[in-house]
Amino acid sequence: MHAKVVVVGSLNMDLVARAERLPRGGETLAGDSFFTVPGGKGANQAVAAARLGASVAMVGNVGDDAYGQQLRQALESENIDCQAVGVCAGVSSGVALIVVDAASQNAIVIIPGGNGLLTPESVQRFDALLQNAEVIICQLEVPPATVAWTLARGRELGKTVILNPAPATDPLPRAWFAHIDYLIPNESEAEALTGLPVNDIDSARCAAERLREWGAGKVIVTLGAEGALFVSEHGSRHFPATKVKPLDTTAAGDTFVGGFAAGLACGLEEGEAIVRGQRAAAISVTRAGAQPSIPFLKELAP
Template sequence: MSAKVVVVGSLNMDLVARTERLPRAGETVAGESFFTVPGGKGANQAVAAARLGASVAMVGNVGDDAYGQQLRQALEVEGIDCQAVSACPGVSSGVALITVDAASQNSIVIIPGGNGQLTPASVQRFDALLQAAEVIICQLEVPADTVAWALARGRELGKTVMLNPAPATGPLPAQWLAHIDYLIPNESEAEALTGAPVDDLASARRAGERLLQMGAGKVIVTLGAQGALFVSRDGSRHFPAPQVKALDTTAAGDTFVGGFAAALVRGLGEDDAITLGQRAAALSVTRAGAQPSIPTLAELAP
């Protein structure tokens, strides 16, 4: 079966330390636990889309190391097509060093490893996957020229193109936005993209409208416990989040993106797809880790 969702992006091994509070600069604090778990925004979104009902293919790179083998196997277990997950000799797999405090806030350091070797040419080798897709999802954890190529190719093929602009450090190149059907930033990313503070619904709406003016098709600003704001040329709609007790927010945004994409390819409308993504993300924050926290469609049944 052809993959309806193709994710072009990153695969990381997450090295997770839990501690009462995050250390200040130069400070050493005692930790409570440590574990390794497959992650990376691209791989997380692929897993979310697969668990929430889509057929999925992953396009990305790992290192020629034990972590790379584990990352690929973690996707294959989910039934994800990994023909386009390539091992790069001489580099490590991507690694994310994650510290999580008692309030479930995290700080993350990412070493790109193989992700940094994902070139436009290496994605183009698997163009048949893009041609067969309905939805193509990108993030910003692989080189910018690769993201630019994938977005443009998705638009050229007439696919539904999504960009989760994470991690965002500033405005996107103007030409990218015209290729994007759904731009899905969180508050800090929306702030980086527009240069204006985003800290409540009104400012999120202004940011979304600004991103539409800059060329994006539609914008969904994810607001954590405050839900999500959908902004289009027809107006905006706020979707309150389910109320849960958060344990670990890692991969919540990825769960939303993957769930939203999976719902669209399953034929749901935008509102229902956003609601499904929110329900999945809310359940994910009640669990520890990136991919282990992502729920299945069956778990979301009423």
């Protein structure tokens, strides 16, 4: 299989509880519903890229448990190449504990499980996938050394390299930036990476310009209901968001990243790829769950 998009990252089983509001510290709160659904930023982005037009391969790890089998099967059902999804003996699969409130905001606790055992050597064993890719995507739910190796290898191979720095809480190593073609943080991640406040379009532009000064090729700051800001060597452009009534924002960012990557892999111009990602993300927030919320290309408005 020729995979135009290769995703190196996490696979989690999401355990989702819905409640009227998020609990406070030490509080026990009655919830409204509970369900399990395949997730993980890496797997979500792989599913989004596959549903939105690309041929995709996933590089990651699961545990030798029932969740691991389900996570792999979920990707295979999307025709995603899973030859590089390893099974770690004696380890649980990654799990995300998610609480979603009535306003569709969420709080998440992640247990890495097999994701924490994805080493640079694990990825290197499937270097042929990277060589055959057009776009390589990484996030931050696997060990930093693995992300660093993959970014550098992607640059060495001349591929289009995307880093979604999620979930970022601290600045990235400066050496990473020169390997990144598209850095795609949200507002809080852009703030964590730069130390600059990010709360509107102008402040997002300042943060993006700082990230470009440090070596990132182009930066897309996703702004939720305010859309996305694209900053490159040619200046900046704001892309307004489609107005929708959100139900669950889980995986909206992943849907955008996967849709954008698929657009690039399919030959779209950058702005067109951003719009594809935005339209897909707008649909995803109107649906519950991570991967189940991700739309197919045929669902996007022309």
